[in-house]
Amino acid sequence: MQVNDLAVARGGVAVLEGVTFRLMPGRALVLRGPNGIGKTTLLRSLAGLQPALAGEVTVAAEAVAYAAHADGVKAVLTVAENLRFWAAAYGTHSVAQALEAMNLEALANRRAAHLSAGQKRRLGLARLLVTGRPIWLMDEPTVSLDAASVALFAGVVARHLGTGGSALIASHIDLGLEAEVLDLTPFKARSPAAGGRLGAFDEAFE
Amino acid sequence: MIALLIRDVRLAIRAGGGFGLGLAFFLLVAVIVPLGVGPEPSVLARIAPGILWVGALLACLLSLDRIFALDYEDGSLDLLATSPMPLEAVVAVKSLAHWLVTGLPLVLVSPVLGLLLNLEAAGYVWLVASLALGTPALSVIGAFGAALTVGVKRGGLLMSLLVLPLYMPTLIFGAEVVKRGAAGLAVGTPLALLAGITAGAVALLPFASAAAIRVNLR
Numbered sequence: 001m002q003v004n005d006l007a008v009a010r011g012g013v014a015v016l017e018g019v020t021f022r023l024m025p026g027r028a029l030v031l032r033g034p035n036g037i038g039k040t041t042l043l044r045s046l047a048g049l050q051p052a053l054a055g056e057v058t059v060a061a062e063a064v065a066y067a068a069h070a071d072g073v074k075a076v077l078t079v080a081e082n083l084r085f086w087a088a089a090y091g092t093h094s095v096a097q098a099l100e101a102m103n104l105e106a107l108a109n110r111r112a113a114h115l116s117a118g119q120k121r122r123l124g125l126a127r128l129l130v131t132g133r134p135i136w137l138m139d140e141p142t143v144s145l146d147a148a149s150v151a152l153f154a155g156v157v158a159r160h161l162g163t164g165g166s167a168l169i170a171s172h173i174d175l176g177l178e179a180e181v182l183d184l185t186p187f188k189a190r191s192p193a194a195g196g197r198l199g200a201f202d203e204a205f206e
Numbered sequence: 207m208i209a210l211l212i213r214d215v216r217l218a219i220r221a222g223g224g225f226g227l228g229l230a231f232f233l234l235v236a237v238i239v240p241l242g243v244g245p246e247p248s249v250l251a252r253i254a255p256g257i258l259w260v261g262a263l264l265a266c267l268l269s270l271d272r273i274f275a276l277d278y279e280d281g282s283l284d285l286l287a288t289s290p291m292p293l294e295a296v297v298a299v300k301s302l303a304h305w306l307v308t309g310l311p312l313v314l315v316s317p318v319l320g321l322l323l324n325l326e327a328a329g330y331v332w333l334v335a336s337l338a339l340g341t342p343a344l345s346v347i348g349a350f351g352a353a354l355t356v357g358v359k360r361g362g363l364l365m366s367l368l369v370l371p372l373y374m375p376t377l378i379f380g381a382e383v384v385k386r387g388a389a390g391l392a393v394g395t396p397l398a399l400l401a402g403i404t405a406g407a408v409a410l411l412p413f414a415s416a417a418a419i420r421v422n423l424r
Contacts, residue, residue, distance in 0.1 A: 044284075047288045048287075048288060049287060049288060049423050049424070050423070050424040051286060051424075058275075061378070062290060064288070065288075066284070066285070066288045068281050068284050068285065069281070070280055070281025070284070071280070071281060072277075072280055072281040072282035072284070072285040073280065074213070074217060074280070074282070075280075076216075076217060076220040077213070077216065077217070078221075079215075081213075084209075085212075085213045086285075086289075088208075088209030089210065089214050089286075089289045089290065090290060091288065091290065148410055190396060
């Protein structure tokens with residue numbers, strides 16, 4: 001995945017500009033920066049949920065899997081049913097490995113409504129495994145995970161990298177992975193008054 | 207896509223999914239109207255087609271905001287939008303699921319409610335036929351309204367205001383089919399128009415709904 005001079009906006013205000021990086025197979029990149037700098041906005045743009053203001057993203061078709069803040073877990077479905085749906089949606093059909101990798105086997109037939117926040121998070125992350133996609137975009141994946149689960153998750157990511165996958169992680173804590181760190185602070189968009197770019201929303205009214 | 211259909215139907219049928227809400231509402235309307243209007247058979251027979259269609263329409267409207275709002279709130283909609291399924295197909299499948307759990311039960315119980323409202327014997331066939339033809343349009347148009355208002359907190363009112371005018375042609379021609387059928391007149395023209403509305407809505411609106419969701423997810 002190659003990102004060139006990308007500018008993204010949130011709520012009609014440009015938040016990041018000039019973002020350039022390259023993510024090679026087998027590597028992980030950790031996005032850092034203070035709250036509100038635009039980590040989530042950047043990930044959403046890369047996932048294709050919102051258009052970029054400028055710049056280009058070069059990525060193979062159907063290569064990206066996105067894990068947002070929210071897990072998208074359906075409370076009335078069981079853990080296995082939740083995962084099986086996503087496996088079918090992505091055209092892979094095995095959930096056993098993902099359940100095992102995220103230590104969810106014992107919970108497979110429990111309704112997701114009865115899971116704790118950390119268990120729900122593990123289920124949300126297990127979804128990445130059943131997508132079969134090489135590039136994982138993760139937004140604060142370790143929120144509400146305990147130390148053991150963070151280590152478990154780091155192991156899963158390390159194995160994914162080992163098989164030629166790559167990961168882009170917005171996270172504040174150290175996962176113990178061999179990952180490059182990209183601090184987004186220098187890419188903060190200038191305000192329009194200082195010659196910066198206007199957000200897409202304002203342009204329509206110029 | 208079949209997986210999405212199964213998931214949505216399962217979500218609707220399991221506890222808290224809202225299955226039966228529309229059905230119960232439809233039943234209530236048909237039971238309450240004779241109490242309010244009076245038991246005179248000739249009056250009931252005259253208003254039955256209209257009441258049954260209005261009841262079905264409002265029953266459908268009740269469950270519309272669940273189509274996308276629940277998926278939006280728990281983040282599933284973002285994940286569905288980034289999944290390999292085209293968003294147009296997601297919308298079409300979710301509309302179909304809505305029809306299976308809301309529209310289809312209405313079609314199936316409508317003859318019983320026709321009995322409560324003293325519908326003419328000749329009208330039953332056309333009641334079922336017109337609802338079977340018309341309710342898919344209600345689901346697809348409703349999904350469009352739900353897509354426009356997804357992300358709006360308490361968007362139900364706004365959605366009803368947007369959707370109700372779009373429902374009018376379906377209501378008018380649907381009720382007309384039953385009215386003419388019950389009176390023993392030819393039903394070809396309203397039936398063809400009803401089928402046309404449904405076919406057009408099913409063919410075009412998923413694209414509009416998908417575009418609306420893309421804008422709302424930004």
